[in-house]
Amino acid sequence: MELCVALDLPSAEENLALAESLKTYNVWMKVGFRAYIRDGKPFIEALKKINPDFKIFLDLKLYDIPNTMADAAEEIAKLGVDMFNIHASAGSVAMKTVMERLSSYENRPLVLAVTALTSFDEEHFQKVYEKSINEKAEQFAKMSYENGLDGVVCSTFESSAIKNATSEKFLTLCPGIRPFGEDAGDQQRVATLELAAKEGVDYPVVGRPIYKDADPQGKVRQILDVISSF
DSSP: OOOOEOOOSSSSHHHHHHHTTTTOOEEEEOHHHHHHHHHHHHHHHHHHOTTTEEEEEEEEEEEEOHHHHHHHHHHHTTOOOOOEEEEEEGOOHHHHHHHHTTTOOOOOEEEEEOOSTTTOOOOHHHHHSSSOOHHHHHHHHHHOOOOOOOOEEEOHHHHHHHHHOOOTTEEEOOBBBOSSOOOOOTSSBBBBBBHHHHTTOSSSEOOOHHSSSSSSHHHHHHHHHHHHHH
């Protein structure tokens, strides 16, 4: 299990200050929509300057026609990030096209597919997808696995079933982690680190419980200590 820290603060300066405070830790940094749209490639370069060993997850959730997604995926690979994601609901052709485009890259980034956003509850998910979260997440995961992706983004509650349906080596990255039972905020399907470990989560994503803590560095150290005990 490897911790992924969500850089979701309101400014580049605040996010970089958080990264600076964590530069001695072996963690992933998640760069999302707001940060990338606002701060772009220079922000990723600044993170690498703070610590060249930071692993960077670019969380843009690509969703478009297959060729456009593949074009975008190739540009992302050129950024030197270590992982990015697409929406599984873009379909198998899009998945296959993205992976074929990246096949020529010797050190391509990991590619994950988003199954069901953790902001969904069961009622609202079924209104969109007409199936239960568990059923659709597993279906999306199988499609992703069959088309050569490295893993999926899901909630902790689907992680174990997805691995059983695909492979233990098929990665699960799970947002909505509240390490020690903190407030759920706008997430619906949240989980503790203990449950994440039990469900085989590879990458727990933690944001607000870290950057809203009075001592973010201490909170990360506490999280890493717990992870190392599993």
